[in-house]
Amino acid sequence: MAVLDTLMSNSKIARATHRIYAYRTYVTKNGKNLPLNDCADDGETGAGIKLQHLLQIMKIDNVMLVVTRWYGGVHLGADRFRHIQNKARQAITESGFWK
Template identity: 40%
Template sequence: MTAITRLGVILTDRGSKYAVSGAPVQSRADVDAVLRDLKSDKSYAKATHNTWAAVLPTGALKADDGESGAGMVILRMLDRAGLEGHVVIVTRWYGGKKLGGDRFRRVQDATRAYLDYIGTRL
């Protein structure tokens, strides 16, 4: 399996911390393996949300992991960037204050940081 790129905690907002990770994938089984690998780190396993999306040859997949609508935010950004065969995971550790609509901006910020990072590596 391909190694996961973990950018770690890249931003905080009112106590919530956001990290972003990702890896090349070609199937749902690959996505599941990447998620298992990520969650083998206790910090990520205990996170409030590990939201993700991927565009695979068989179609798009996403999961909100309790952060309603966040998977679609990641998926839209992957579509716009034309990034296929890659899973992007945005991890949130809840900080005690609700962010309302700002939570989607933080998911966008984290996804953008990852896209920028891999764009310099492609």
């Protein structure tokens, strides 16, 4: 949540209509690495879990992925999920987390 709070200090991100996120990491408890992951849609029902799945299939760990979306007056329907996924994949690739 500290990461999201920091991102929200950016006025452009704070003004976005939707802030969709997912993360995957691990915590050590009793000598075992346990998965810790979560996601949120922020009104884009199902988008967070799609980002979570993307991190899982790309085997990206210790990363929080945040995609912001602004509503521009045009209903995109199901195409919005394709756009969200494409931007998420682009961010992962360009940041060097996946080769």
